[in-house]
Amino acid sequence: MEISRNTMEVAAAATTALVGAVVCYGSLENGIAWGESGPQPGYFPFCIGSLIVAGSLANIVYTLWKGAARASAVGPAGEAAGVVAAEPFIDGTRLRQLAAFFLPILAMVVISAGLGLYIGMALYIFYAMRVSVGYRTITSLLISAAVVLINFFIFETVFLVPLLKGPILEYFGIY
């Protein structure tokens, strides 16, 4: 699977345009007029939203226009004219690498939300060390335990900042 840069440009611009539209919509609730003693609360957000939409549309138009120009240039004479095919945004191998890196982080956050940050952290580090790096099970376990203990010491003991504990640690009386 490969995603071309142009596709991504358009997708990103479309997303920002959507965000802009949402901002505009949200600001309607606060009143978007310029009252007698200055702007109402929604005035600036509305302008901001509109400008996001406008800028995003300009980005889309620019990308498509450039794409069209390149397409016509990359004809039979294109190569000779020095026009190189655009580099893809991402190719299949990299996408897999990226997913292999990001999905475990996502899993950690999901687990942490339910079971607490320390458990999420421990599982994630163990997974990363065992599977991604390829350390032995015992080494990975030790690293994971060290990371958790160091964090626990710094946050809970030294600085008294409670991180999310979750039901399991609560059950064992760690708070």
Added chain:
Amino acid sequence: MKNQVFRAGLLTATALAFGLTASGAALAEWKPDRPVELVVSAGPGGGSDIFTRVVQAALTKNSLVSTPLLVVNKPGGSGSEAFAYAEDNPDSPYKLYFGTQDAYVLPLTTKVTYSMKDLKPLMTMASDVFILWTNPKASGINTAQEFVEKAKAAPGKVRISGAKAKDADETLVTLIERAAGIDLAYIPYKSGSEAAIQVAGGHVEANTNNPSESLEQWKAGNQKPLCVFTSERLADKTVVADGVSWADIPTCVEAGINVKDFLQPRTVWMGANAPAEAAAYYTDLLKKVADTPEFKDYSTRNVQINKVLVGDEFNAYVAEQVKNYEKIYKDNGWLLSSGQ
């Protein structure tokens, strides 16, 4: 303090070793067995923050508690973040919430997730008074009468600054407007100290503020108190500046602005379902705090009215305040449409 930290760590370790659970330690005489969070409905440096930290200091210095105390600032959404936290932890006996009138006023004007049902009222530890201040050099205003005259001469042009919108300061300004029959331009700032500096710098004609945040500017001659919003004059007779003491400041009623007893209570709350024995323990504890030299010092410096309200007295006070605010807010058109 360091020792306490380590002791807490030890405690945790032993608890772990013996497999104790929190509920196992429920005795007749309730005591916290883990760090207690003091949740503040304001950011660092503000009035509520200092109030909370003074309580923390008094508890620590006098060794009134053995567990660590953590001050947690939750200023988001004008402080509603703190009380929403109470809603999320309704039965925790290890969380105290420190605020002002904001606890019961916020649900009236703003869309917040919590309601008064989520809070268990503990007490008011002291109340701040409000004073009307000006910079005589820049504004040419020397008395409250001159202030009213000036505002009458130029409706909507005399500027008055305060902290935040639709909070204590703006409420007070609307009361002044109605009592004196004038129209002022209210300008909200992020904090009372910022608002005070705008007056000291001569950019704004007047502000309403607690005494402490304008005291130093008064001594320096950049600000002057016009009148105080209480029914009686203040008690403190120590001379502050220009031979004038707190007790020499006229009440606003005397000065012709009929607004009296507008106070900012320093309140403490717990989650709605917190155990009664814990609430009793903290009430006792905080009563002791109110008698410590640290707290008395703080109270004197802030020229507060030292009246501790607990139990039914406090409940009655809150109920009355809510009614007052509801009426004011209704007149101002600030009430959330019912159903929220």
Added chain:
Amino acid sequence: MGNFGQLMDGFAIALTTHHIMVMVIGVLLGLVVGVLPGLGAPNGVSLLLPLTFTMDPISAIILLTSMYWGALFGGSTTSILFNIPGEPSSVATTFDGYPMAKRGEAVRALTLAFSSAGFGALVGVLVITLLSGWVANFALRFGSPEYFGVYFLAFASFIGMSGGSPFKTLVCIMLGLAAGTVGMDTISGEGRLTFGIADLTRGISFLIVVIGLFGLGELLVTVDEGYKFDGVKAKLSLSVIFRTLLELPRYWVTLLRSALVGCWMGITPGGPTAASFMSYALGRRFSRRGRFFGKGEPEGIVAPETADHSAGSCALLPMLALGVPGSATAAVMMGGLMIWGLSPGPMLFTTRPDFVWGLIASMYAGNLIAVVLVLTTVPLFAFILRAPFSVVGPLIAIICVIGAYTVSNHMFDVWLALIFGIVGYVFKKLDYPLAPFVLAVVLGDKAEDAFRQSMLSSGGSLTVFFETPLVGTMMGLGILLLLLPLLSLLFGAIFGRGGGADAGEAADHQTSRP
């Protein structure tokens, strides 16, 4: 100057063994706090505050300020090594610090950052020493329009120089402003852009944006680039540190300019974060090697670091003299002052000279100690970098997640940071500029507040921004900076080359605005 004698008295107070020990402890704790992005200086100082209740006020403030210096230095460390700014004010340090470290020159980058930061801090303290009385009065002249002027100037200096696609820059600025708008509106007391989501009424913290866009975003980019992370090459040799220290005087123009910008922003309400951005932008425009900024240019590290620290030092003055804190950390310290029984304000200098001058003297000493201590940590950090990315990467990810959580103890913030991480990755690959995004988040809502306060104050008239010489000058300069690229383009088109002396032209533009 009488100040000098008082400073000597201050040194007599500050330079006792006890106080020097306090400084060392403070700096070390600060370093730890600064390195962890979620904790940061304001949190660190407020966590230490209870310890100070039983100390005398002078030792207490020395402990807190030393921690502040330590945190500022620690913040730069993670910016350079991992592209995660530990402190908001060290975001601009990532722009050149991280590329330089990635190239294998981490030691040089760290040394440059620390030494120029030390220089900036000393200039800041010097300004406080010499001008304390004047500065306090000057700061009183800032009303809402002047506040707006300061923010506008900072913004203009940054935007005017930004390269790349103008539409992408526009979208980035506006997205940053939109993120800054979310939450409670100061002026109206209404929630904005919250869509009824309770978590959004708290607003989007700047730290979350930065942890996502820079920390997580950069991680993903590094993975995408096939784990190209040349930290391994980081040579651990003392001679690099010394060579870099000798290299520093060469950048004296940048050092001086940045220190001035920093002092200006520290005294005015701009603050250290805006100062570092502005200084970076000015450095990029006026330095001879400006076009290499962003690729690991030494001056690109020197400029923001110097300004950050001189602003950080100067920002303590408004706190002491006016009771208006110039930064979040100063706000916590101010709370401390009141608890110790001191009242910040114009009278503090006369009622407690021992406290004020003891503090100022300790700032000289504390910063020196901080520079020395932090330089000794360089080899340690260089050592961490030698681990392969597949090991360091997950650890950085953990730091980001914990950091996002500790900002205000909400899991929601962690989710937001993940989203910003993806945004950061996509934007970086598509050449959307991230710096204006961040600056907009920092300054956006402050600028809007100041603007609307000015409007309320003037009854809706825009002329208020040109009424006094002070605000008029700032606005004029800002507009000039905004138009500079356009003007030089215009002149370039007409005269082939040139486009320097166009002040008169810009003044015309200024009057033709509102």
